[in-house]
Amino acid sequence: MSVPFITVEGPIGVGKTTLSKAIAESQQFHQLREIVDENPFLNKFYDDIEEWSFQTEMYFLCNRYKQLSDIQKKFLYEQQPVVADYHIFKNLIFAKRTLPAEEYVKYEEIYRILTRDMPVPNVIIYLHASLGTLMKRIELRGRDFEKNIDPAYLQQLSDDYEVFVSNFEETHPEIPVLHVNGDEIDFVNDAGDLQLLLSKVDETIRKGAKQ
Ligand SMILES: Nc1ncnc2c1ncn2[C@@H]1O[C@H](COP(=O)(O)OP(=O)(O)OP(=O)(O)O)[C@@H](O)[C@H]1O
Numbered sequence: 001m002s003v004p005f006i007t008v009e010g011p012i013g014v015g016k017t018t019l020s021k022a023i024a025e026s027q028q029f030h031q032l033r034e035i036v037d038e039n040p041f042l043n044k045f046y047d048d049i050e051e052w053s054f055q056t057e058m059y060f061l062c063n064r065y066k067q068l069s070d071i072q073k074k075f076l077y078e079q080q081p082v083v084a085d086y087h088i089f090k091n092l093i094f095a096k097r098t099l100p101a102e103e104y105v106k107y108e109e110i111y112r113i114l115t116r117d118m119p120v121p122n123v124i125i126y127l128h129a130s131l132g133t134l135m136k137r138i139e140l141r142g143r144d145f146e147k148n149i150d151p152a153y154l155q156q157l158s159d160d161y162e163v164f165v166s167n168f169e170e171t172h173p174e175i176p177v178l179h180v181n182g183d184e185i186d187f188v189n190d191a192g193d194l195q196l197l198l199s200k201v202d203e204t205i206r207k208g209a210k211q
Pocket residue numbers: 010011012013014015016017018019085137138140141182185186187188189
């Protein structure tokens with residue numbers, strides 16, 4: 001049995017941090033959160049994606065590399081379960097969309113080198129929702145730099161996630177992926193929905209831990 005290492009994934013604003021916090025609390029797992037406010041490039045990135053994409057993608061990659069190395073040493077090696085609000089593969093999804101092709105090739109090489117010995121999650125929870133739901137949640141959360149987020153960018157990323165996750169399932173059949181439709185399940189305002197989801201997550205963790 002391997003120690004549970006769960007990642008919650010999905011497009012911007014779908015509820016990854018919220019759900020990973022709920023899982024961490026109900027299962028007594030350590031929660032790994034991606035950094036947002038400390039990121040010095042995000043403001044500039046959303047103002048001018050073309051100009052700031054390389055710095056932004058490299059920053060996310062280096063930061064996640066450091067976070068996952070620490071998680072490996074401090075938690076997973078110690079047999080302490082972890083739930084994260086991202087999988088490192090999201091770097092490829094965003095970078096493919098934001099970087100010019102010639103830069104993406106270089107970026108992907110660096111990604112492969114850095115992720116070669118990264119811990120691999122044994123369960124993925126994939127949250128997805130319609131563009132309308134994502135826009136509503138992003139607005140509700142009210143981050144300044146996301147105020148003028150382009151709906152087309154958000155839709156493209158959601159579509160990219162669909163393709164990526166489906167390929168991932170084909171190439172990694174040993175890692176269970178729980179699909180959650182965020183339009184139908186309101187784990188924030190509906191306690192029944194939350195309990196039902198947490199029990200499905202629990203079932204999936206048991207499956208994943210057998211790997
Ligand atoms: N299932 C849900 N039902 C209702 N509201 C939700 C749901 N999931 C998330 N929310 C709300 O939507 C907002 C965004 O959630 P959250 O920050 O968890 O998203 P995220 O996927 O982690 O975002 P990001 O991609 O920016 O890291 C929050 O205000 C949260 O309370």
